[in-house]
Amino acid sequence: EVQLVESGGGLVQPGRSLRLSCTTSGFTFGDYAMIWVRQAPGKGLNWVGFIRSKAFGGTIEYAPSVKGRFTISRDDSKSTAYLQMNSLKTEDTAVYYCARSILTEWVTPNDYWGQGTLVTVSS
């Protein structure tokens, strides 16, 4: 059974950092792109970014709203993806989801998602 579990969320002050993890099981993690999407309370879905598999160059892209502040990485030996968030702003408050691409050669769409982890940025 494919499973994705996000962790690392919580309350953090503006300007501080937080690292989220997406721990997976049930599939060959290294074969798939992984994405991060966030959802502010009561709002819609927004892309954070993605990381391709090493077979497809390990390319990383970020949404303009987080570029330069957030870093996506992966550890295939641990079947885990990470989202390092620096210089956090109040508008980064959201539930953060990780998800797996539906096909190994694609980034999206995404068929398996974690349950999400809430990040609250507030003083």
Add this chain to the structure above:
Amino acid sequence: EIVMTQSPATLSVSPGERATLSCRASQSVSINLAWYQQNPGRAPRLLIYTTSTRATGVPARFSGSGSGTGFTLTISSLQSEDFAVYYCQQYNNWPYTFGQGTKLEIK
């Protein structure tokens, strides 16, 4: 950035009836369009990709159509579990973008 606009924002339909949800792109996305369903407090669920391909396990009452800038998600006979929020998403150009969502509610 491609802007995805969904209409209507809220759609009220009775169980057993047909629902038609629309999604428009600010520029062509070819057929690189997906639909997701989301229930409160839950992660999104992939329904449709490449405009009209149902994801694994998605009932046949869900269908997608369109190309270029105009797309439609049709639910042929609404079941109680279908009342949720639906998002379209283009993946033709980075940054990939979601629509703002259509809330499908019970009439």
